[in-house]
Amino acid sequence: MNERSLAVWTFAAASLLALGCKKGEAGAEKKASALSEPEIKIGQTMPYSGPASVYGTIGKLEAAYFKKINTTKGGVGGRKINLISVDDGYSPPKAVEQARKLVEQDQVLLLFQPLGTPSNVAIQDYLNTKKVPQLFAATGATRLGDPEHHPWTMGFNPSYQLEGSMVAKQITTKQPGAKIAVLYQNDDYGKDYLKGLKTGLADNAKMIVAEATYEVSDPTVDSQIATLKASGADTFVNIATPKFAAQAIRKAYDIGWKPTQYLNNISASVGTVLTPAGLDKSVGLVTVAYYKDPVDKQWDDDPAMKEWRTFMKEYYPEGSLTDNINVYAYIVAQTMVQVLTQCGPDLSRENIMKQAANLDFAPDLLLPGIKLKTSPTDFFPVEQLRFVRFDGKDWVLFGDVLSVN
Incomplete structure (x- = not known):
């Protein structure tokens, strides 16, 4: 909408x-x-x-x-x-x-x-x-x-603006010469995140070389991804809900576009986004996180994760154990x-x-x-957020806890 x-x-x-x-x-x-x-x-x-x-x-x-x-x-x-x-x-x-x-x-x-x-x-x-x-x-x-x-x-x-700003600072620090392409949902959600991204880029907002939007009623975002690739961008910020985020990841890989990819947190589920997109096609994706991922092996013996799994089996057995x-x-x-x-x-x-x-x-x-x-x-x-990178199986933490304060 x-x-x-x-x-x-x-x-x-x-x-x-x-x-x-x-x-x-x-x-x-x-x-x-x-x-x-x-x-x-x-x-x-x-x-x-x-x-x-x-x-x-x-x-x-x-x-x-x-x-x-x-x-x-x-x-x-x-x-x-x-x-x-x-x-x-x-x-x-x-x-x-x-x-x-x-x-x-x-x-x-x-x-x-x-x-x-x-x-x-x-x-x-x-x-x-x-x-x-x-x-x-x-x-x-x-x-x-x-x-x-x-x-x-x-x-x-x-806050979407907070997340967008943190992604912007990560890009300007690690990729100072980046050419950024952005896909976002054409409503308050997508525009809020984009505003944070541009605010974080500040004087470097010219690093954004292409923007494309989609509507929630669109069947796919394939044409938008093709357009973004044609811009020559080497960095892709994917501001999309799960269905479209998965489509974008898969399409970028299938057409040979291999930018550094930043995925918004709301679509960071291995079970409902990366698996449909293709785990092999999702390697290298970066996002922010603030809670433990159930497919991350480092939490296998974590008491809180064990308690969550026990809860799932007893009270919500039809729920996915791989969906964060x-x-x-x-x-x-x-x-x-x-x-x-x-x-x-x-x-x-x-x-x-x-x-x-x-x-x-x-x-x-x-x-x-x-x-x-x-x-x-x-x-x-x-x-407070932390950056994570997908290695083909798990989201791997890197860097320190980032705070708005």
């Missing part, structure tokens, strides 16, 4: 939701009594269908993790977690429809991990107007970490439980946001030296 289309949908969504606000106020009155119910009702929109359906495993794993917490610990504070996870097809208007239903009919306490930049942007103003937490949104969009203007919204992923997205989802679910635990008996929406904005938490599946930290003025939990 391009920027103009997104703007139209956002305007339409705002208009539609405004019409229902008065009706929704009655539902809000009921919400106070819902807080005393013997469960913690949480809503979620997830692309179980559509062009980003590979991410559907996130919602499934998080539901499985909450089931584990309910089974082994009786929930949080004696109240079981009820996750209502619904399909939005990676469609902003559908996300709006589902978010409104979750808030006004299902009367959820908060929305947890709604996925995708376009969908999160579409529901952001509505949730903030209703003062419903939009917590740990599964996107790195910069606008989802703006407590001054949207105090009820907090993302989880590293399932590690990501596990960490975010742990973080949600941490916030609820910090809330104690006060599970008001205000206190949930207060506790989310006071995190100092290091789940064991994060890479050593990395932790999640937030404050009332810093709504980005992940601001």
Whole structure:
């Protein structure tokens, strides 16, 4: 979805939701009594269908993790977690429809991990107007970490601008004469990352010799890759979601283009991206990481990874043990439980946001030296990253922990 289309949908969504606000106020009155119910009702929109359906495993794993917490610990504070996870097809208007239903009919306490930049942007103003937490949104969009203007919204992923800036600094340090080609999704997600890349390049932005975009409705990005190769670029920054990232990696190899390749973190899964692209065709790819990869042999005897595998076999046996997205989802679910635990008996929406904005938490599946930290003025939990390079089997760490500070 391009920027103009997104703007139209956002305007339409705002208009539609405004019409229902008065009706929704009655539902809000009921919400106070819902807080005393013997469960913690949480809503979620997830692309179980559509062009980003590979991410559907996130919602499934998080539901499985909450089931584990309910089974082994009786929930949080004696109240079981009820996750209502619904399909939005990676469609902003559908996300709006589902978010409104979750808030006004299902009367959820908060929305947890709604996925995708376009969908999160579409529901952001509505949730903030209703003062419903939009917590740990599964996107790195910069606008989802703006407590001054949207105090009820907090993302989880590293800021796309931060990641893009770090990649830029790596290129200028290691490849000062590089000619850069960029593929990016034509929406807020792709443009946010590209902005970070250009900001990081600063006076060296002229190193970018070619840019190509794609729409989520496109069947392939083959023609874009051919165009980028023709530019003479020797460095390729791949800002794409899994389906298109895999296509780009495979096509570049098949047409004999062998640039230094940087892949955005959200598509760094060996199981769902590099394997479909071809492991042999992915050798040398560079990305950033902040949590342990399940296919990396160095973590085979790691207690946290063993615990994760045990969880997968017992609570989510259909989930892939080679998909790092399932590690990501596990960490975010742990973080949600941490916030609820910090809330104690006060599970008001205000206190949930207060506790989310006071995190100092290091789940064991994060890479050593990395932790999640937030404050009332810093709504980005992940601001430390490490570079990794794919050797044909594993992502191999190199360099030190990089921090925004």
